[in-house]
Amino acid sequence: MVVEATRTGDTLALQLTGEWRALSFAQIDAALDAVDLAGAHRVEITTERLAALDLTGAWRLRQFVLHVRQMGAEVAFAGTPPDQLRLVEETLRPIEASAPPPHASPVDAEATLNFIGRQTVTLWSDMIGALAFLGRLTATAARGVAHPRGLRPISVARHIYDTGITAIPIVALIAFLISVIVAYMSAQQLRSFGAEIFVVDLVTIGVLRELGVLLTSIIVAGRSGSAFAAEIGSMKLNEEVDALQATGVDPVEVLVLPRVLGLVISLPLLTVVADLIGLLGGAVLCAALLHMPLDQYFSRVSEAISPTTFWVGVIKAPVFAVLIAMAGTHRGMQVQGSSRELGRLTTMAVVQAIFLVILADALFAVLFLEIGV
Amino acid sequence: MIQPVLEVRGLVNRFGSQVVHDGLDMEVREDEVFGIVGGSGTGKSVLLRSVLGLQRPQAGTIRIEGQDITQLSGEALRAVKARYGVTFQQGALYSALNVLQNVQLPMVEYLPALSPSARDELALLKIRLVGLPADAARKYPAELSGGMIKRAALARALALDPRLLFLDEPTSGLDPISAAEFDGLMLYLQRQLRLTVVMITHDLDSIFRTCNRVGVIVDHRMETDTLQRIVDHPNPWIQAYFHGERGSARLGAAHGA
Numbered sequence: 001m002v003v004e005a006t007r008t009g010d011t012l013a014l015q016l017t018g019e020w021r022a023l024s025f026a027q028i029d030a031a032l033d034a035v036d037l038a039g040a041h042r043v044e045i046t047t048e049r050l051a052a053l054d055l056t057g058a059w060r061l062r063q064f065v066l067h068v069r070q071m072g073a074e075v076a077f078a079g080t081p082p083d084q085l086r087l088v089e090e091t092l093r094p095i096e097a098s099a100p101p102p103h104a105s106p107v108d109a110e111a112t113l114n115f116i117g118r119q120t121v122t123l124w125s126d127m128i129g130a131l132a133f134l135g136r137l138t139a140t141a142a143r144g145v146a147h148p149r150g151l152r153p154i155s156v157a158r159h160i161y162d163t164g165i166t167a168i169p170i171v172a173l174i175a176f177l178i179s180v181i182v183a184y185m186s187a188q189q190l191r192s193f194g195a196e197i198f199v200v201d202l203v204t205i206g207v208l209r210e211l212g213v214l215l216t217s218i219i220v221a222g223r224s225g226s227a228f229a230a231e232i233g234s235m236k237l238n239e240e241v242d243a244l245q246a247t248g249v250d251p252v253e254v255l256v257l258p259r260v261l262g263l264v265i266s267l268p269l270l271t272v273v274a275d276l277i278g279l280l281g282g283a284v285l286c287a288a289l290l291h292m293p294l295d296q297y298f299s300r301v302s303e304a305i306s307p308t309t310f311w312v313g314v315i316k317a318p319v320f321a322v323l324i325a326m327a328g329t330h331r332g333m334q335v336q337g338s339s340r341e342l343g344r345l346t347t348m349a350v351v352q353a354i355f356l357v358i359l360a361d362a363l364f365a366v367l368f369l370e371i372g373v
Numbered sequence: 374m375i376q377p378v379l380e381v382r383g384l385v386n387r388f389g390s391q392v393v394h395d396g397l398d399m400e401v402r403e404d405e406v407f408g409i410v411g412g413s414g415t416g417k418s419v420l421l422r423s424v425l426g427l428q429r430p431q432a433g434t435i436r437i438e439g440q441d442i443t444q445l446s447g448e449a450l451r452a453v454k455a456r457y458g459v460t461f462q463q464g465a466l467y468s469a470l471n472v473l474q475n476v477q478l479p480m481v482e483y484l485p486a487l488s489p490s491a492r493d494e495l496a497l498l499k500i501r502l503v504g505l506p507a508d509a510a511r512k513y514p515a516e517l518s519g520g521m522i523k524r525a526a527l528a529r530a531l532a533l534d535p536r537l538l539f540l541d542e543p544t545s546g547l548d549p550i551s552a553a554e555f556d557g558l559m560l561y562l563q564r565q566l567r568l569t570v571v572m573i574t575h576d577l578d579s580i581f582r583t584c585n586r587v588g589v590i591v592d593h594r595m596e597t598d599t600l601q602r603i604v605d606h607p608n609p610w611i612q613a614y615f616h617g618e619r620g621s622a623r624l625g626a627a628h629g630a
Contacts, residue, residue, distance in 0.1 A: 022534040023455055026486035054534035055502075055566065056484075059495055087565055091501045092494070337515035338468035 003031040012040040012073075017049045020057030028057060032064045043068050046078040058084035062092075133330045137260065140252045152258045159262025163224040164270055170223075171216050175274035178215055179207050179281035187289055196290050200300040203282035205309060212274040213313045214361055217320040220267055221353035225328040228259050229349035232332025233342040241333070256333070260325040267321035271314050308373045316364050320357045327353040376439055378403050378537055378569045379424065384433035386419050393419050395593035397433070401537075406563060406570045406583045408600075411590030412610060417573045420590070421541055424571075425459060426450055437537065455483045457537040458530030462545060464522035466514040472525045473510040476500060479532040499528040504558055520551040524558070531562070538563075540572040544579050556582050577620055589614070 002024075004015040014035065020028055037043070045065075047053070053061075062085060065075050144151040186202045232255055235241050244251045279301060286292040331349035335342050381399040386392075393416035401407045411417045422428040424435055426442045434441045437453055445453060466475050476496040480487055487495070500510050503524040514522060523543060530538060543559065544552035556579050563570050574580060580587060580600070588597040591610050598606065604615040614620055 022480075022484060025484050029486055055498065055531075056495060056534050059498060063491075083565070087502075088498060091498055095497055095501060095507050338513060340469040 001031065002028055003035060005035055007040070010039060010041040011044060012037070012042070013044045013046070015046050015049060016053075016061075017051070019051050020053045020061070022054055022056035025056055025060065028060055032060065035064075037068060037071055037073065040073050043073055043075050044078055045075065047082050048079060050082070053082050053084050055084060055088060058082065058088045059092075061085060062088050129334075130326070130330060133333075134326065136252050137256060137326065140250065140257050141260075144253070144257065150253060151261065152254060155254065155258035156261045156265070159259050160266045162227070163220060163259075163263050164266025167220060167223055167266075167270060168273055171219055171270050171274050172277045174215055174219060175207070175212060175277040176281040178211055179203055179278035180285045182206055182211070183282045183285040184289065187285070196292075197300060199286060199290065200282065200292075200297055201304040204279065204301050204304045207278035207282070208275055208305065208309045208313045210313065210361070212278050213271045213316050213320065214357070216270045216274045217267065217317070217324065217357045218354055220263070220270065220321075221324045221327075221357060222350055224263060225324045225353040226346050226350045228325060228328030229332040229335075229346040230342065232256075232329055233335035233345060236333065236335045237337075237339070237342065251333070256325075256329040259329055260322060263321040263325040264318045267324075268314050268317035271317040275310070275313065312368060312373055316361065319360055319364075323356040323360060324353040327356060375403060377401055377436075378438060379571065380434075380436040381420075381424065382434045382436075384420070384423060384435065385431045386416065386423060386428075387431050392593055394423075394430070394433075394590075397590070397593065397595050399588055399595050399597065401569060401571055402586075403569055404563075404567055405585040406560075406572060408580050408584035408587040409571065409573045409590070409595075410575070410580065410587055410614065412614075415590040416593075417590060418541070421539060421573060425457075425539065426454065455479075455533055456535055457539060458533070458535040459539045460523070460526040460530045460541065460543060462542045464514065464526040466517075466522060466525055466529070468514050471511055471513050472500060472505070472517070472528070473497070475514070475525060476529045476532050479529065483533055496528075496532070499531050500525070502531070502562070503528045504554075519546050520555070523547065523555060527558075527562075531566075534566070536567070536569060538568050538570045540570060540574075542573055542575065544574065544576045549578070552576060552579065553582075559583060577615075 002016065002018045002020065004017060006013045006015075012035075018024075045061075068075050140150075183199055183203045187196060187199045190196055190198055190202075232241070235255070241251050241255070244254065283294060283297045286297050287294060328349045331345040331352070335345050377400045379399070379401040381397060384394045384397040384399075386394040397420070399409075399420075409417055409420065419428070423430045424437075424442075426435075426445075429443060433443070435443055438456065440449075440453055442450060442453055466472070467478065470478065473493065473496050476499050477492050480492050480495065484492075497507060497510060501507060505521060505524050505528065509517070509521060509525070514525070517525060527540075527543075530540075540559070544555055547555060559570065559572075560583055562568060570583075572579075572584070584600055586597060586599050587603045588595045589603065589606070589608070589611050591608050596603070596606055596608060596611065603611065604620075606612070
C-alpha cells in the first residue's frame with residue numbers, strides 16, 4: 001500500500017509511504033485513483049514516510065493535487081512539500097502556460113489537393129534531378145576518356161568483381177531453373193501436337209532474346225542496385241562524401257562512374273553466362289523428359305537461331321546496366337539525415353531499377369520489331 | 374558500511390591473446406560522480422560495455438545495487454537494466470524517431486500503465502529538465518546540433534528516473550562553453566535527483582569540475598582515489614596525464630582558485 005487514507009469530518013488525511021518510483025508507477029496510479037474524495041473539503045498530504053520519490057512519482061502526485069483542486073477541495077502538505085514536486089512544477093509550468101502543440105488537421109479536400117500537388121512537383125523535380133545526374137555522369141565520363149586515369153581502373157575492377165564474378169552462382173542457378181521451367185511447360189503443351197522438337201526453338205529464342213538478359217538484370221538490380229544505394233548512402237550519412245568534396249575530389253568521378261562502368265562491363269558478361277547455362281538447362285530437360293539426344297538438341301539450336309538472336313539479347317545488357325547503376329547511385333547520393341532515409345531510398349533504388357529495366361526492355365521489343373531483327 | 378551502487382571485482386576481459394582487463398576492481402558509491410580515465414585503447418569502452426551487460430567478461434563479478442549481472446539473464450537482467458540510464462558517445466538517438474518518441478521509448482517498454490498523454494507529459498518534463506526548448510520535442514535527431522543531441526540523449530537516459538547514470542564521453546565534440554554548460558546541467562541534475570553518475574571522459578576541465586573520485590585504467594587494472602589524491606599517484610601515465618602540459622595548467626588554476 002502506498003497511500004493510507006484516514007477521514008476526520010470533511011478532512012481527508014493521506015499518508016504516502018513506500019517507494020514512489022517510475023518502476024512502481026502502476027501501483028501508485030491505482031492507489032491514487034482509488035482515493036475516495038467524496039465529501040472531502042480539505043486534503044492533507046504527509047510525505048515524511050516516503051522511502052523514495054522520483055520525478056515520475058512526483059508528476060503523478062502533482063496530477064492528483066491538480067485533480068483534487070479541480071474537485072473544489074483544498075490541498076495542504078504537512079510540513080514542506082517535497083523538492084521533487086517543486087522541480088516538476090517549475091519545469092512544467094512554462095510549457096502549460098504556452099499553447100498546446102497544434103495537432104494535424106483532419107484530411108479534407110484542400111489537404112488532398114495539396115498532397116496531389118506536392119506529389120506532382122516531387123515527381124517533376126525527381127525527373128529533372130535524374131536528368132541532371134545523367135548529364136553530370138556523361139560529362140565526367142567524357143572527361144575520363146580524355147584523361148583515362150580519371151576512370152579509376154582499379155576501382156572499376158573491384159566493382160566488376162563485386163557485381164559480376166560473385167553473382168555468377170546465383171545467376172547461373174536462376175537461368176538454369178527458368179529454362180527448365182520454360183522447357184517443361186512448352187513440352188507439355190507441344191506434346192499434344194506432336195511438335196516436341198519446337199521446345200528447343202522456344203527455349204533457345206526465349207532465353208537468348210529475352211529471359212537471359214532480363215532475369216540477370218533483375219537479379220543484379222536486387223543485388224548490386226541495392227548495394228550501390230546503401231554503400232553511397234551510408235557514406236553520405238558518415239560525411240565521407242562531403243570529405244571527398246572538401247578534398248577537391250569529385251564524388252561522381254570516384255563513387256558513381258566506377259560503379260556504372262563496372263556494371264556496364266559485368267552485366268553483358270553475366271548475360272552470356274546466363275544464356276549458356278539456360279541452353280544447358282533446356283538440354284538437360286529435353287534429354288530427361290523428351291529423350292532427345294544432346295547432339296540432336298544442339299543441331300536444332302543452331303538451326304533455330306538467326307545470326308542476330310544472341311546479339312539482340314546481349315546488346316540490351318549495357319543499357320540495363322546503366323539504368324540499374326544510375327538508379328542505385330543516384331538514390332544513394334540523395335540520402336541525408338537518417339538511417340530511415342537510407343532504407344527508403346535503397347528500396348526506391350531497387351524498385352526503380354527493376355521498373356526501368358522492364359520499361360526499356362519493352363521499348364527494345366518495339367524497336368527490334370520495327371527494324372525487323 | 375553502505376553497499377556500493379556499483380561494484381566490480383576481478384574483472385577479466387580478453388580478446389584472443391590481447392588482454393584488456395586483468396583483475397580490474399571498481400567501486401562506485403551512492404550520490405557520487407565517478408570519473409573513468411584512461412589512455413586510448415585501455416578498455417574504457419569495454420569496461421562500460423561489460424558493466425551495461427552488453428558483453429560478458431571472461432571472469433569477475435559486476436554488482437549493480439547488489440545484484441551480480443554476470444550471473445543474470447532474461448527478465449532478471451532486463452529488470453536491472455531499467456534501473457540505470459546510459460548516454461552513448463555519439464548520442465545514439467534512434468534516428469527514425471523524434472526526440473519525444475526517443476524519450477518515450479523506455480517508458481513504452483517498461484511502464485505499460487502510462488497512458489499516451491501521461492507519457493507525452495512525462496517525456497516533455499524530461500526534455501525541459503535537460504534544458505531543451507519544448508519545440509525540440511518534435512524534431513528528429515538529424516535536425517539537432519551536437520549539444521542538443523547530448524541533452525536529448527540525457528533526457529532519454531533519465532526517462533525511467535534511474536538512480537544510476539552512465540555517461541560515455543558526455544562532453545566530447547562540444548565547444549568549451551557547451552561542455553561547461555553540460556557539466557553544470559549534469560551537476561544540477563545529480564544534486565536535484567540524487568543521482569550516482571559514472572562518467573567516462575577525457576575532458577580535464579570536466580573531471581576537475583564534476584568528479585568526486587576518479588578511477589584511472591593503467592596496466593589492465595584500475596587505480597581509484599579521490600581527485601585531490603589521484604593527481605599525486607606515482608604511476609607515470611597518471612603523472613603524465615595530470616601533470617602534462619594540459620593537466621598542469623588546469624591543476625594550477627584549480628589550486629589558485
